[in-house]
Amino acid sequence: MDELSASVSPEAAARDRRARIAVAGAYFVQGFCFAGLLTQVASLQKRFGFDDTQLSLVLLAVPVVAGVGSVVAGLLTTRFGSSPVLRAGGPGVALAITVTGFAAERWQLYLALAFVGLMLGLVDATMNMQGVGVERRYGRPVLNSFHAVWSAGAILGALATSGTAHLGWSIGASLATVAVVGAILALIAGPGQLRKAEEAQEIPAATVAAAEATIPWRPIILIGIAMMLMFIADSAVSNWSSVFIEKALHASTAVAALGLAAYQATMLVGRTAGDRIVSRFSPTMVVSVGGVVGGLGLILVAASTTPALSIAGFAVVGLGLSLVVPQSFSAAGRLDPAGTGIAIARVNLFNYVGFVVGAGLIGAVAESLSLRWAFVVPALLAAGIVVLSPSFRTHAPEPAATPATPATPATPATPEAAS
Structure with missing residues (x-):
C-alpha cells in the first residue's frame, strides 16, 4: 500500500512525494556543504596560523551567527514562507564556503565565516520548517529520514575533501567544487518545495x-x-x-x-x-x-x-x-x-x-x-x-478541567499522535 493515506488523491500523493524529494535535497545539500567545510578546518588552521584557542573562538562564532540567521529566517518566513528563504539560502551556503576557501587574510576569513554562519542558520531553520510541513502532509513522522539524508550528504562532503586532498587540490578549489555541486542540487530541488499555502497549518x-x-x-x-x-x-x-x-x-x-x-x-x-x-x-x-x-x-x-x-x-x-x-x-x-x-x-x-x-x-x-x-x-x-x-x-x-461539551466527530491524528 502507498505510504500516504488511501484517502489522498493520486495528484495530492504525487505532490507530497515530490515535496519530500525536494526537501530531502535541501537536507543533502546542507550536510554536503557543511562537511566539505568542516573537514578543511585543520588546513585553515595551518594556513592562518591559529593556535587551538584562537581556532576555538573562530569556530564558536559560526553557531552564534547561525543562531542569528535562524531568527532572521523566522521573521522572513512569516511574510514569505520558508521556501523562498530556503531557495536563496541553499546557494548562499555554497557561495559562503567558496568565499571561505579563497580567503587570504584573517579578516577575510572572519567575514566569510560570518557569512557561512548566517546562511547555515537560514537553511537550518527553513529546511526543518519544510520537513515539518511534509511530515504534516504525510500524517506520520518522516523527519528521521531527512536527518539520514543530511548524514548521507555529510559523508559525501567529507569524502570529497579526502579525494581532492589526495589529488593535491587547494582549499579553494576543493570547496569551490563542493559548492558548485551543492548549488546545482539546491537549484534543482527548489521548485518542488512546499509553497506557503501548502505548508501552513492554521491553529x-x-x-x-x-x-x-x-x-x-x-x-x-x-x-x-x-x-x-x-x-x-x-x-x-x-x-x-x-x-x-x-x-x-x-x-x-x-x-x-x-x-x-x-x-x-x-x-x-x-x-x-x-x-x-x-x-x-x-x-x-x-x-x-x-x-x-x-x-x-x-x-x-x-x-x-x-x-x-x-x-x-x-x-x-x-x-x-x-x-x-x-x-x-x-x-x-x-x-x-x-x-x-x-x-x-x-x-x-x-x-x-x-x-x-x-x-x-x-x-x-x-x-x-x-x-x-x-x-x-x-x-x-x-x-x-x-x-x-x-x-x-x-x-x-x-488537560485542564473544562465543562462538559457535546461530542464532536473524531479528527485525524496529528503526526505526533500517530507516532
Whole structure:
C-alpha cells in the first residue's frame, strides 16, 4: 500500500512525494556543504596560523551567527514562507564556503565565516520548517529520514575533501567544487518545495495559548540538556576530528577527512534503522545505551595511536549518538499533542547552545591540556545523557478541567499522535 493515506488523491500523493524529494535535497545539500567545510578546518588552521584557542573562538562564532540567521529566517518566513528563504539560502551556503576557501587574510576569513554562519542558520531553520510541513502532509513522522539524508550528504562532503586532498587540490578549489555541486542540487530541488499555502497549518490562537500553558518545562529542560550534551560531542567530532587526526596522529588531510566521514556513516546507519529500533526497545533504553556507546567511542578516540583506530572510534561515536536528536524531538512532540510545535521549538534552543558550548569548551581543553583530553571531556559528559534518559519517557500533559461539551466527530491524528 502507498505510504500516504488511501484517502489522498493520486495528484495530492504525487505532490507530497515530490515535496519530500525536494526537501530531502535541501537536507543533502546542507550536510554536503557543511562537511566539505568542516573537514578543511585543520588546513585553515595551518594556513592562518591559529593556535587551538584562537581556532576555538573562530569556530564558536559560526553557531552564534547561525543562531542569528535562524531568527532572521523566522521573521522572513512569516511574510514569505520558508521556501523562498530556503531557495536563496541553499546557494548562499555554497557561495559562503567558496568565499571561505579563497580567503587570504584573517579578516577575510572572519567575514566569510560570518557569512557561512548566517546562511547555515537560514537553511537550518527553513529546511526543518519544510520537513515539518511534509511530515504534516504525510500524517506520520518522516523527519528521521531527512536527518539520514543530511548524514548521507555529510559523508559525501567529507569524502570529497579526502579525494581532492589526495589529488593535491587547494582549499579553494576543493570547496569551490563542493559548492558548485551543492548549488546545482539546491537549484534543482527548489521548485518542488512546499509553497506557503501548502505548508501552513492554521491553529486557533486559543489552542496555541492553551498548549503553551500546559506543556511542562521540566521535561523540556531535561530533554534539552541531553540534546545539548549530544551536540557538545557532535561539535567535538565535527570541528576537531580532522584537526586531531592531522595534528596529533600526523596523518594527511585526505586521511583526516575520513574521521568525519566515518562518524556520519554510522549516524546514517543508526538513523536509517532508528524507527525499527525504537519500536522494539523503549526510547529510554535507546538513548541510555546510545550515551554509553558514544562515550566509549570518544574514549577510544582519545586513546588512539593510529589514524585507523581514531577513525574507528569516530564511527562508534556516530553509531551511539545517532538517535539522541531524533528521540529528543519525538519526546518533545509527545508533550504537545495539539501539534503546535511549541515543545519542539523549545527543545531546539539547546541545539545551538550545545554547539556554542562545545566549540569553546573543546578548544579550551585542547589548548590547556591536549587534543586527546579534548575528547575525554565530551566522553564524560556523555554519561549525563545516560542519567537523563528517563526523561525521554514522556506523555501528553493532562488537560485542564473544562465543562462538559457535546461530542464532536473524531479528527485525524496529528503526526505526533500517530507516532
